[in-house]
Amino acid sequence: MSLLDITNLSLSIHDYSVLHDVTLTVDAGEIVAITGESGSGKSMTALAAMQLLPKGSRTSGNIMLGERDLTRLSERALCDIRGNEIGMVFQEPMTALNPVQTIGQQVAETIRVHHPEITRAAAMARAAETLARVGLPSERFPLSRYPHELSGGQRQRVVIAMAIALQPRLLIADEPTTALDVTTQAQILALLKRLTQEDGMGLLMITHDLAVVADMADRIVVMRQGKVVEQGATHQLLRDMRHPYTKMLFAASGHLVNLPPAPPPRPLLKVENVSRAYRLPRSSLFGAPSSMTAVDDVSFTIQRGERLGLVGESGCGKSTLTRALLGLEQVQSGAITLDGEPVFSGDKPNLAVRRKMQVVFQDPFGSFNPRHRVERLITESFHLLPTPPRGAERQKMIDEALIAVGLKPSDARKYIHEFSGGQRQRIAIARALIIRPDLILFDEAVSALDVSVRAQILDLLAELCAAYDLTYLFISHDLSVVRTVTDRVLVMKSGKIVEEGPTAQVFENPQHPYTRKLIAAAPVLPDTSKVPV
Amino acid sequence: MEFSQITFGRTGRRRTARIPSALMLRYTLKRFVSLVLSLVVASMVIFTVIEIAPGDPASFMLGINAQPETLAALRAELGLEGSKTTRYLAWIGGMVTGDFGTSYTYRTPVLDMVGDRLWVSLPLASLALLLSTLIAFPAGIYAASRRGQAGDMGVMGATQLGVAVPNFWFAMMLVLVFAINLRWFSAGGFVGWDKGLLAGLHALTLPAIALALPQAAILARVMRSSLLDVLGEDFMRTARAKGLSERQALWRHGLRNALIPVLTIIGLQFSFLLAGSIIIEQVFYLPGLGRLIFQSISARDLIVVESVVMLLVFSVIMMNFLVDLAYAAVDPRLRART
Known part of the structure; x- marks a missing residue:
């Protein structure tokens, strides 16, 4: 019998269908990765396994943890299981910790919540051991540290320590390294792998990055629009790739573009000894800053x-x-x-x-004023020009910029919320291109x-390089x-x-x-x- | 870095948190310097405004037919002669040494007059603030934990009313019910603290409730929205993933994080309650600061006005200082940020 056995799980939130007939298993000591793009339902599957779904959720199907069906347990029984038998690690280590409590208190809380008979001091001692296990020895990282005194990778280690303090049977990690640097990511992945081996835990890992799980997971589950499209042992799945979506994901992850050759060197921007x-x-009362x-x-x-x-x-x-x-x-x-x-x-x-000079920022959601139409958003840089174009000339520039990034001139009248993340990034590029910097x-x-969207935007960049x-x-x-x-x-x-x-x-x-x-x-x-x- | 042990008492349990003392001390010092600077600036502004206010207290006291010599003599006696700087320094120097000057109209030391009134206004404001917090915290927490449900709507409806209805109307209703009909309290007046603590509190109960209700309504709404913001934070989900129930997560992780905006409002409310209770003092016929300042303005008793305003400014700035310290106690990140 598997440790976690999800059968025909369907989920709807306020009548909006999110998951359809999801079936997957995780065995003890096994690393199973769920992968897919945004909206594929991978995070919701993880939250369903924790039974921490948003209000208004309705599920059908079974989620068996050993002998027990989590969908049929009372909230009280679930509280006993969470943190004790299933631990969870989240994506954003910067916000996953309570900013006003020390890391020692937060790790010790997992222990005290499930074992109130353990004294505060004993729980703190155990917290120190756990933090040392995840690479934060108390000599260098005292329990009295607050989260804001730690880096992102260190915070993620604290989150992992909270999740494994009671050596749960199953650990669920939702994009645990997405917010981290590559070297930190490698360390955290190695840590998760080591803990899985040491404790014989099952690890259910959610990630959008196929490369992250390719050499770590025993099995991969590929999801798309709330459905499992393909699953199997990692080697086999990567070799066969039966489903076109898996193939597309794989191809897009390693997407290469063809840049036109660069012209002969002629300096444009010079940065000298900056x-x-x-x-x-100040670190002390009267010390020099x-x-x-x-x-x-x-x-x-x-x-x-x-x-x-x-x-x-x-x-x-x-x-x-x-x-x-x-x-x-x-x-x-x-x-x-x-x-x-x-x-x-x-x-x-x-x-x-x-x-x-123009710039395109990272966040396609935060870098636009939601109350302006696209035409106003992409012509913002006109204020830099000595004589901003008006009338028909302005309209022509808007149309050209939108067409150049693969959108339609009619999109100019729309608001930013009407576009997907990839389209917004195209608009950001149009905003940068419009004054021909x-x-x-x-x-x-x-x-x-x-x-997949990233691959398209990279192709667009290559095309623009050739055209402009x-x-x-x-x-x-x-x-x-x-x-x-x-x-x-x-x-x-x-x-x-x-x-x-x-x-x-x-x-x-x-x-x-x-x-x-x-x-x-x-x-x-x-x-x-x-x-x- | 040196650490000191600071203890927070909460819900009958002791919880210890280590606060880096150098950071906290530096934070406190910085706040203190800003407190002193604010006081200096405020005193200058008050002095200047009173200086340029129309109406000469001496001619007001003596009437329009006064002889110039009498007028000059009175002006000298009241300390209205001399350069502005000397008078400002004399005023500030007096304040610091406890000599607030003598009232033009009553011919009694201002300190005594203010002192008597302060012993009514300060307990009244404190009592009102205590009541308002005692009502608002449970109401706000209850509403937030039942967001969108009947309980939340009930509390929100009640606070809507509390914000909309003026406090003097509450005051009149309270008098009608508890003083006139039930006869549990007297309808007005203050017996004085020499009749005992209980008698004094008894006299201040109805005015404090009338003052507290609208404030409680505002505070409950702030508490609710602040807590709702915090409930949506990632660390609340982390807390649930550890095995905490919704209620435990709210009490252990939500509340302290939600306190910052609430503390801001409490600070503002105290200042308002201390000086802004003039209508309530009138309704209950209480000899408080609000009435004193009103009477002094009507009588051009500028020295009293100056002193009371300065005192109120002092208490507001002091309250803000305490609120700043409370921020740092609640949120360790603020200690490091200065």
Whole structure:
């Protein structure tokens, strides 16, 4: 008998059907991955297994944990099971912890809730042991730390410690590494794998990233629109890929684009010895405030027509550098010039330079004003122009920009909520393109998209490169994407550029140890032609 | 970093949390400096406004037929002569040493007058705030935990009424029911604290309820919406995944996180209750600060006005200081942010 046995599970929320006849099992010591794109129902399947569904949910089918059917248990009985027999880890470690309680209290709570007879001190001692098990020994990470004093990866370890404190039989992890850097992701995945082996737990892992689970899961379940389309042992599934959707997912994950060849080098943007430091709060009452150098003596050049990549982990200074390039932040030393003109003149951003640069941000949902129509959204950059186009000329530019990104001119009258994530990102690109800038900055521009949509946007970029001779700086933590859409790449660590060179060369023959570490940590899809039979 | 042990008492249980003392001390010092600066700025503003206010107290007291010499003598006696700076410094110096000056009209020390009234207004405001919190917290928590259900709608309807109906109407209804019909309380007046604590509290009960009801309605709504925001947070789901029931998750993780906006409102309400109870004081015929300030303005008794306003400003700023400290006690992130 399986540890977790979900049979014909259907779920509707307020009469909106979410899951249809989902059937899957997880055995003790087994790692099962559910994968699929947004809206596939993978997270809802996980929440159904925890019986933590939103209000207004109606389920049919069975969710058996050993002998018991979770769908038939009382709330009280479920509370006894959650945290004790099933642990759960969530996607967003930054918000999954209570900000006003110490990490020790939060881990100890799991123990005390299920075993009120254990004294507070004993529970704290056990919490310390558990935190040490997940890599947070109390010598370096005292129990009295608050979540805001930890990094994202450390917080995720705390969340895992809370979930495994009582050594549950089943651990459910919902996108546990999606919000983390590649090297942290690799550590967390290794930790989950180790804990599964040590405790003989079953692990049900939800992820949108096939590459993450390809070398970790024993079995993979592929879901689409609330249905399981294919499932099987990892090797077999990756070898056979019977369902077209699985094939599409796999192809889109490793999607490669064909960039047109770059023109001969002619400098466009020059960054020379740029540094930017921030003041930190004083650590003692009268101590001198310390400072943190976010960008440390950075120099590089973007050539006209070049597609440059910038990779590095969170906190490496990517965002500060991006803001400095856009003239949104003044640097303390060094110079940034576009076509020989400074980005910052005096204390103000130089408008003449600003209108030659545009940016596309990561979040297709948060980066638009929801009360403006598309035509107004994409013409926002007109205010940078000395004589903004009006009337028919303006309309023509709107139509052209929308057509260029694969939308229709009639979309101009719509509001942003009428578009999907991928379409919104197209609109963001149209907004950047409309004034024909010399340089576009893509700041994690495809990171929030599903793999199939991401593949389309990358294709669009390649097409635009051919049509408009785009020059761009592509900033991303996703190495596989940077590898395909850039000619040259910069690797940034702790505010410094540690390696730069032609993309293919850097990826195939990394020189700096940090680059090697990054590339080794990045999950890769297995070569299906070489999957063992 | 050095750590000190601070104990929070809550629902009869003791819970300890380690607070980095250097951070907390620095936070407190910063707030204190801003408190002193606010007081200095406020005192200057009050002094200037009173200076430029039309009407000379001396001529008001002596009437329009006064002799110039008498007028000059009175002005000297009242301390209205001299440069603005000297008078400002004299006023501030007096305040700090407890000499608030002498009332123009009553010819008694302002400190005594204010002191008597403060002993009515301060307990009244505190009692009203206590009542308002005691009503609002359970009501807000109850409504939030039953969002969209009948209980929530009932509480929301009641608070809607509480916000809409003016407190003097509540006051009159309370008098009608509890003083005139049931005769449990007197309809007005204050017996004084020398008749005993209970007698004093008894006299302040109806006015405190009348003041507290509208405030409780506002506070309950803030509590509810703040708690609803917190209930949607990821860490509440984490708490449920640990095996906490909905109720446990709400009490252990929701409440403290929901407190920040509630504390802000409580701070604002106290200031309002201390100075803004003039109508209620009138209805219940209570010798409070509100009435004193009203009478002094009508009589051009500027020294009293100045002193009472300064006192109120002081209490508001002090309350804000305490609220700031409460923020930091509730949320460890705020200690680090300054």
